[in-house]
Amino acid sequence: MFVIVVGGGKVGYYLTRELIGAGHEVVLLEKTRARAVQISDEIGSVVLSRDGTEGSALAEAGANRADIVAAVTGDDEDNLVICQMAKHHFSVKRTIARVNNPKNELLFRHLGVDEIISPTRMILGAIEQDIPVHELLHLADLGSGDLELIEALLTDESPAIGRTSGELPMPEGCTLFAYIRDGKALQVRPETQFRGGDKVIVIGRRECEDALRGTLIGDEEETAAI
């Protein structure tokens, strides 16, 4: 597989090294000459000292025949431009972008970036799994559509307590998938009755989050009043 990596920071460097180690053909674009030379000295002549946001640089790197372009610079705007150019100008089959600001994820998705990697979101997710700061926790995006995997932590005050899953008015586009009780993952059946402390895993659309919160956790005002 031929992969173009744009951005020679820590992520780009290690990504290039791992891909070469796995036997792939890789070229790395790094705009800072000194850094490009440094990487070239360490991993060989696979580095072009060019600015990957320029079409001519992507052309020189062989974007016309690339299977994947991975934009992993520290700058979201640059990563978006690189993926857009790769996709629409060079018809690259798969584009992957690093997104530093989670607020940019939606924009990247709408503009056709195939794969979005958000280190900030991943770390946030890992933290929230240990210390739930929201009752609804985004676990993962499912493919490139709008569906996502969401975890809801039920408290004793949740409106879902004492009701079976079949009785819960689930919002359109949301499906109860599984629940975790005492650390054990279990399948949700129509007769499953939820308890406080259960973590319910739902597959649902992003826009249903508010309705889902109301069904499983309760409205914030109501919860606060209790």
Add this chain to the structure above:
Amino acid sequence: MNDSPRPALRRIVLALNGAPTDRLVVSYAASLGKPAKAELVALHVVEIDWTLPLDGSVSGLTEEAQRVLDIAEADAEHLGVRLEPVLLKARNVGAAIVDEAASQEADLLVLGLPYRKKFGGDFVMGSTVPYVFKNAPCTVWVVREPMPQEGA
């Protein structure tokens, strides 16, 4: 003057680039290698840019490269030595020369350097010779062509 004996020359790699300096490289390498009965390896690297796969067909370039090696072989024969031709395709000429010198366990690497000046008059060395100087594991000998005559 140091009277220490010359180092043994078992294998000399000649990096040829198709320029007029190739004749000088072959000539000097032959004059050194012949008395030492050294093996002479003539290397020509075809640089393939990233728009093409390294194993793809580049027939025009390969034919030209073969011609460079054929001329060098004929020159060597005329000087009474034998050249082993090696044709490589690579992304970077300097790196390919260094890798080949290392894998051939060369004792000496000989390169030609055309005398070129850029606009403004500064001498241009290019990027291959400095790369080889910095990275080659063996002795490196660069044959720079003579300065052109004024008004020539």
